[in-house]
Structure formats: structure tokens, C-alpha cells
Amino acid sequence: MENTIFSFRQTGQIFRMINDDTVVTLVSHTHPDGDAIGSTTAFAQWLSYTCHDAAVVLPDAVPQSLSFLDTGFTDLLTYDRDRSAVESRLARTDLLICMDFNAFSRAGDLCGILCGMTCPKILIDHHLNPDRDSFDVVISKTDISSTSELTFWILANAPGMLPDLGNMPHGVCEALLAGMTTDTNNFANSVYPSTFAMASKLLALGVDRDGVLSRIYNMYRENRLRLMGEMLTGMKILPHGVACMILDTDTMEKYDFRDGESEGFVNMPLAIADVRMSIFLKADRDYWRVSVRSKAGTSANLCAKTYFNGGGHEQAAGGKIFYSEAGDGTVQSALRFIEKATDEFFSRI
Ligand SMILES: [Mn+2]
Missing domain, CATH: 3.90.1640.10 (inorganic pyrophosphatase (n-terminal core))
Incomplete structure (x- = not known):
């Protein structure tokens, strides 16, 4: 055999x-x-x-x-x-x-x-x-x-x-x-x-x-699902079919967030027909941890490599945005950074 x-x-x-x-x-x-x-x-x-x-x-x-x-x-x-x-x-x-x-x-x-x-x-x-x-x-x-x-x-x-x-x-x-x-x-x-x-x-x-x-x-805490609900409610749909969700420290505290509990969140917005790319940001020490997922035909790897100090696979990549790059550590500045980066990314290709 x-x-x-x-x-x-x-x-x-x-x-x-x-x-x-x-x-x-x-x-x-x-x-x-x-x-x-x-x-x-x-x-x-x-x-x-x-x-x-x-x-x-x-x-x-x-x-x-x-x-x-x-x-x-x-x-x-x-x-x-x-x-x-x-x-x-x-x-x-x-x-x-x-x-x-x-x-x-x-x-x-x-x-x-x-x-x-x-x-x-x-x-x-x-x-x-x-x-x-x-x-x-x-x-x-x-x-x-x-x-x-x-x-x-x-x-x-x-x-x-x-x-x-x-x-x-x-x-x-x-x-x-x-x-x-x-x-x-x-x-x-x-x-x-x-x-x-x-x-x-x-x-x-x-x-x-x-x-x-x-x-x-099937072994998650209830908090993970409650947090998932809040993330989906707050999800922003940006131009070019980019979905963005941001997990800041206040929200982490609210749900007593533990490492690994946001696993898979980044995949969910791809369920929307018009979404080509999904970006999930999570607050870390002095940067946002970035996860990027894309549908076929859009390169998550290229986007993460060009704008988020990272890379990975064609459809699944990750990286970092330092708070200093985005202006400051607020959700608003991060969102503006993502919108600008993805607008440039999709205008180029
Ligand atoms: Mn692996």
C-alpha cells in the first residue's frame, strides 16, 4: 500500500x-x-x-x-x-x-x-x-x-x-x-x-x-460569543469591499478577554458577498496585531507585506501597525489608517 x-x-x-x-x-x-x-x-x-x-x-x-x-x-x-x-x-x-x-x-x-x-x-x-x-x-x-x-x-x-x-x-x-x-x-x-x-x-x-x-x-467561554457579537455589530465596511473589525483594550477588559478567544473572527466577514478582504485588529503593547483574510483573486499576503509590516499566505496573512504609524493608538486613527492603506492597495492593482 x-x-x-x-x-x-x-x-x-x-x-x-x-x-x-x-x-x-x-x-x-x-x-x-x-x-x-x-x-x-x-x-x-x-x-x-x-x-x-x-x-x-x-x-x-x-x-x-x-x-x-x-x-x-x-x-x-x-x-x-x-x-x-x-x-x-x-x-x-x-x-x-x-x-x-x-x-x-x-x-x-x-x-x-x-x-x-x-x-x-x-x-x-x-x-x-x-x-x-x-x-x-x-x-x-x-x-x-x-x-x-x-x-x-x-x-x-x-x-x-x-x-x-x-x-x-x-x-x-x-x-x-x-x-x-x-x-x-x-x-x-x-x-x-x-x-x-x-x-x-x-x-x-x-x-x-x-x-x-x-x-x-465547542469548549469556548460564553464571553467569546458575546464578544463576537459586539465585534460583528461594530464591523465597518470600507470601500473596495474591505471589512474591518477592531478589538481595543477597553473591549478586551469588558469581556475579560483571554488569549486565543478572537481566533477565527477575521474569517467571518468573508461570508458577506461583497466583501473581498477582511481585516481584524487587536490591541497589543505598542501596536495593533493585524490579521488579514481575502477571497481568491485578492492577495492578503501582498496587502500585509506592503502596509502592515507582515505577510503570510496568499489568502491568510498577518502583521503589525505600530500606534505611531497610525497617528495614535485610538480606534478612529486605526480605521483611518486601514481605509487609506486598502484604498491605495485596491487602486494600484
Ligand atoms: Mn500554519
Whole structure:
């Protein structure tokens, strides 16, 4: 039976870099999402299962809504909570595997440490424009649903994996399914034939998809839905079919907002026929965190890259608008900034 759709020539190279006593640390990006946490914990779990010393390090805490992915099977350390543990882990790391981001700058406060590490570094990612020069081995594929899917095909070719994947641990299967599900918005975008093939194989292996879906989508606090209502009520429709929603600190306080609770909000305005692009802003330290989603034919990536100090995928990207760029930190100035930027963007193309 043919069990691998993709086999990367680098897979053998990666596993040859991991000896019995290699200390492997898997790292992902700031504000980790389901794909970041799913892919790193799955890979770490496979390495532990095959008797290696593996741990996951993230710049920020795992949001409550995704905490089910932190099964405790391997260590998961976050730099915002436990700086010294992260620093000592990275200091004794022999091999760094960076997943679901394309450059060290996406690792926030960890960026400096990661850049300074002299051990071999591997990148496994599905974003555009990977910083190849910073890594010894790069597996970068953009026409794939998620890093979790990429990880699935890498593990399918891992030494010791049975041809029918029958020894892929249950926790690995669940984490990969969860990561792919969140990145595709439950099979709504970035879905390829390989994505269904992966899902099909995982189901055949007995993964409880209903359980995974229920843990991802049916475990939110009431506040998330109340906040969603307020965001949709306040949504602005700007010229050129641009929808904009802004979450400021006052509104966060009103709903006792917790990290991860605005996940998916940015997708909702695309349900409106005339909306071509949806932009969601969330207040952060001295900037607005920007999420951009677009319908086919409009490049969220180009818009985020040109105007919001960011980028990502063609239809899903992110970035930052510093309060100083927008004039000040008020909602009104942010809205004016978005209106001006998108007017220029759509007038140019
Ligand atoms: Mn991803």
C-alpha cells in the first residue's frame, strides 16, 4: 500500500541528524495557534516515543482553548512564563527544529537566543519566503494545508514507522489532525488532495475526529460569543469591499478577554458577498496585531507585506501597525489608517 504522497529527500537527513543522545528542541512562533502547537508537540511526541530527548519551546503561553494539545507527554516550556527553564533547555540543545514560521523574527523575544545558537537548525514550514540562509536543512512547502500536514508526511517516512503507519502514536495522530483542522478552518481553506489523504489515513488509524472537533470548537467561554457579537455589530465596511473589525483594550477588559478567544473572527466577514478582504485588529503593547483574510483573486499576503509590516499566505496573512504609524493608538486613527492603506492597495492593482 502506498502510504506517502510526499517524500522529502531531506527527511532522511533530518533523522540522521538525530542520534541516541541528541537533545532536540522544537520551537514555534509567537501567539502559537493550533498548527504551531499541533506540529511541534506531535513531532516531539514521536521523538520521545522513539526514545529521544525532545521538548517544545514556545515564545508565549498556549491559549486555554488549545491547552488540550499540551498532553504532558513531552515538556512544553513557554518563554513568557519560564525564562530560565527555556534558556537552560536551549543552552543544552544539540538540534533546533523550527516549525510553522519562516524566520527567527517570528519567534518574538526568543529571536535573539535562536539567532545566536550554533547547533544545527532545521526549518519545517509552509509560509512564503523562508529565510533559508539561517537553517542547515529546510523543508518548505507552500502548497500544503499546514505544518501539521507537512509533519504528517515527514513522520510517514520516518525510520521505524511501519508502512501502514500503525505505530504512529495516538497522541501524534490527534495533534496533527487538530493542527491541520485549525489551519484549514475545518477544511474550508488551503485544502489539497494530500490533506484529505492525510485525514483519511488518520481516521483509518482510529483517531477520534469528533472528539478533536469538539475540543477545538465547542469548549469556548460564553464571553467569546458575546464578544463576537459586539465585534460583528461594530464591523465597518470600507470601500473596495474591505471589512474591518477592531478589538481595543477597553473591549478586551469588558469581556475579560483571554488569549486565543478572537481566533477565527477575521474569517467571518468573508461570508458577506461583497466583501473581498477582511481585516481584524487587536490591541497589543505598542501596536495593533493585524490579521488579514481575502477571497481568491485578492492577495492578503501582498496587502500585509506592503502596509502592515507582515505577510503570510496568499489568502491568510498577518502583521503589525505600530500606534505611531497610525497617528495614535485610538480606534478612529486605526480605521483611518486601514481605509487609506486598502484604498491605495485596491487602486494600484
Ligand atoms: Mn500554519
